[in-house]
Amino acid sequence: MLLSELTKSVMPLEVGGGADPEIEGLYYDSRRVKAGGLFFALKGVASDGYSFVDTAIKAGAVAVVVDGTLTPQGIPWVRVADARLAMSRMAAAFYGFPTATLPLVGITGTNGKTTITYLIESILEKSGIPAAVLGTVNYRFREKAIPAPNTTPESVDLQRTLRELIDMGAKGVVMEVSSHALQQRRVDGCCFDVGVFTNLTRDHLDYHLDMESYFQSKMRLFSELLAADRIKPKRCAVVNIDDPYGPRIVQGAACPVLSYGISGNAHVRAERVVFSVAGISCVLVTPQGQINLHSELLGRFNLYNILAATAAGIAMELPLDAIHEGLEHHPQVPGRVERVANDRGLTILVDYAHTGDALENVLRTLTELKKGRIITVFGCGGDRDRGKRPVMGEIAGRYSDLSIITSDNPRSEDPEKIIAGVREGIVPLGIREYGSEELRHGFSEKGYAAVESRREAIRLAVAAARPGDIVLLAGKGHEDYQIIGSEKHHFDDREEAAQACRELAG
Ligand SMILES: CC(=O)N[C@H]1[C@@H](OP(=O)(O)OP(=O)(O)OC[C@H]2O[C@@H](n3ccc(=O)[nH]c3=O)[C@H](O)[C@@H]2O)O[C@H](CO)[C@@H](O)[C@@H]1O[C@H](C)C(=O)N[C@@H](C)C(=O)N[C@H](CCC(=O)O)C(=O)O
Ligand SMILES: Nc1ncnc2c1ncn2[C@@H]1O[C@H](COP(=O)(O)OP(=O)(O)OP(=O)(O)O)[C@@H](O)[C@H]1O
Ligand SMILES: N[C@H](CCC[C@H](N)C(=O)O)C(=O)O
Ligand SMILES: [Mg+2]
Numbered sequence: 001m002l003l004s005e006l007t008k009s010v011m012p013l014e015v016g017g018g019a020d021p022e023i024e025g026l027y028y029d030s031r032r033v034k035a036g037g038l039f040f041a042l043k044g045v046a047s048d049g050y051s052f053v054d055t056a057i058k059a060g061a062v063a064v065v066v067d068g069t070l071t072p073q074g075i076p077w078v079r080v081a082d083a084r085l086a087m088s089r090m091a092a093a094f095y096g097f098p099t100a101t102l103p104l105v106g107i108t109g110t111n112g113k114t115t116i117t118y119l120i121e122s123i124l125e126k127s128g129i130p131a132a133v134l135g136t137v138n139y140r141f142r143e144k145a146i147p148a149p150n151t152t153p154e155s156v157d158l159q160r161t162l163r164e165l166i167d168m169g170a171k172g173v174v175m176e177v178s179s180h181a182l183q184q185r186r187v188d189g190c191c192f193d194v195g196v197f198t199n200l201t202r203d204h205l206d207y208h209l210d211m212e213s214y215f216q217s218k219m220r221l222f223s224e225l226l227a228a229d230r231i232k233p234k235r236c237a238v239v240n241i242d243d244p245y246g247p248r249i250v251q252g253a254a255c256p257v258l259s260y261g262i263s264g265n266a267h268v269r270a271e272r273v274v275f276s277v278a279g280i281s282c283v284l285v286t287p288q289g290q291i292n293l294h295s296e297l298l299g300r301f302n303l304y305n306i307l308a309a310t311a312a313g314i315a316m317e318l319p320l321d322a323i324h325e326g327l328e329h330h331p332q333v334p335g336r337v338e339r340v341a342n343d344r345g346l347t348i349l350v351d352y353a354h355t356g357d358a359l360e361n362v363l364r365t366l367t368e369l370k371k372g373r374i375i376t377v378f379g380c381g382g383d384r385d386r387g388k389r390p391v392m393g394e395i396a397g398r399y400s401d402l403s404i405i406t407s408d409n410p411r412s413e414d415p416e417k418i419i420a421g422v423r424e425g426i427v428p429l430g431i432r433e434y435g436s437e438e439l440r441h442g443f444s445e446k447g448y449a450a451v452e453s454r455r456e457a458i459r460l461a462v463a464a465a466r467p468g469d470i471v472l473l474a475g476k477g478h479e480d481y482q483i484i485g486s487e488k489h490h491f492d493d494r495e496e497a498a499q500a501c502r503e504l505a506g
Contacts, residue, residue, distance in 0.1 A: 087155050194315045374400045
């Protein structure tokens with residue numbers, strides 16, 4: 001595609017450098033540029049992409065997109081107001097506008113996104129629409145699964161992946177839209193039909209700094225990206241109106257809204273709800289009729305996820321029986337309240353709760369359902385929001401009979417310092433601190449322990465548990481790695497728990 005053709009998809013401020021080269025690929029990282037590439041100089045948190053223009057040219061870039069005042073020399077260039085936005089739009093054009101002609105659902109919010117993508121994927125499949133999914137677990141269509149470095153990929157990678165999955169036969173797409181992605185314009189080349197808002201609670205304040213900025217990032221999906229146009233004249237915002245931020249999204253949405261909730265008068269709501277160890281039974285009330293639902297998902301928070309997926313199905317005008325089928329027969333969402341089989345009589349659950357709200361939701365649910373005690377193993381990620389550490393410590397300590405504070409992904413931080421941050425929330429509860437050795441023989445009163453090695457912490461939890469107890473391994477869910485320093489090594493909570501049970505049996 002010629003540079004001039006690509007440039008039509010943006011409103012350039014200025015174009016220079018003479019020639020109109022054929023563009024063979026789009027790049028935002030000089031280390032990956034190949035011959036014939038168009039290089040986007042992006043201003044980042046750590047560095048300014050403009051300083052890599054020369055490296056990109058040496059690597060074969062034939063044109064550059066910039067958004068500052070500096071002018072590249074000896075190469076065709078395009079100046080735009082916002083290079084990230086231009087990159088999104090040019091990427092969509094380069095890959096033939098993958099999402100212009102099929103249903104695209106985007107889900108945003110602090111918690112629930114991944115779970116909801118699985119439910120909507122299942123509903124779409126039951127409606128006869130083979131669906132591709134992009135999110136935290138992977139980017140996938142049918143048997144093809146691409147590892148996901150980010151929940152929402154950078155625009156160039158996103159549009160390329162969408163093109164690939166659509167060419168393989170996907171007729172619908174469901175994607176998680178992170179606040180980072182919205183802030184960084186990664187999804188601005190996407191034509192959304194439906195946007196879902198789940199909830200907004202504390203997370204990522206290392207990046208967004210305060211809740212209002214975090215909210216405003218999420219809001220972009222509804223106030224800007226869902227505005228109707230000629231390509232998609234009918235768009236819809238699906239909004240949880242039980243969340244304190246829900247009404248603000250409703251007010252600011254640039255398209256019609258379909259609300260969902262448990263309390264109040266939402267368009268899509270649940271009545272006659274019964275929560276049990278077997279799951280959730282309820283009547284889903286929708287503008288298109290009612291569904292008598294029996295789901296194996298546990299807890300109130302999952303009822304919200306079910307309502308969100310139902311409302312998305314209604315917004316896409318999918319048949320009610322397909323929505324019903326999709327909600328009752330979907331695959332296990334990896335690492336979301338996932339059971340680890342064992343013969344010790346324990347309920348071992350691996351869950352991705354890595355925010356205070358998620359941890360509280362899961363623990364509250366388990367408290368309502370428990371027969372024995374609750375043992376929680378958890379930590380907090382390094383190089384991430386530090387403020388959530390004591391909050392999660394307090395929540396774990398409050399709901400659990402035993403909390404074992406351990407490492408999540410410490411990344412570049414000292415694991416002991418992260419644990420100290422979590423401990424700040426648990427110590428004021430005045431509960432007993434156990435040493436590792438004591439725990440090997442069980443525990444008698446409510447308490448906590450700090451064990452840096454996650455492997456060791458999981459072993460201690462299993463050893464300390466008695467039949468009937470619940471062991472919750474929180475924070476890493478589906479992750480099959482642990483990042484310590486700059487090393488990423490294989491680590492899977494589900495495998496570790498199973499191995500711990502085998503060792504104790506032998
Ligand atoms: C905080 C954040 O989101 N950072 C993203 C951001 O990086 P940055 O702004 O720091 O970039 P930078 O390192 O300053 O570099 C600026 C530019 O120079 C380029 N560069 C840099 C070095 C070089 O030698 N040559 C070169 O060209 C970089 O590719 C970049 O385009 O822009 C980069 C390029 O698009 C992203 O890869 C990077 O995501 C990093 C990997 C990341 O970890 N992001 C996480 C926090 C994230 O996005 N998470 C969300 C949320 C998950 C959730 O909700 O749970 C997600 O969607 O996954
Ligand atoms: N609707 C919900 N409200 C609050 N907590 C939830 C909800 N759904 C799931 N959770 C909890 O949050 C954890 C993360 O859920 P999920 O992976 O579906 O969310 P996510 O929004 O994709 O998270 P991430 O931003 O990390 O990708 C779950 O393991 C569960 O503990
Ligand atoms: N996508 C989120 C996931 C966090 C999961 C947790 N295990 C951690 O590493 O902090 C992030 O990168 O902040
Ligand atoms: Mg997710």
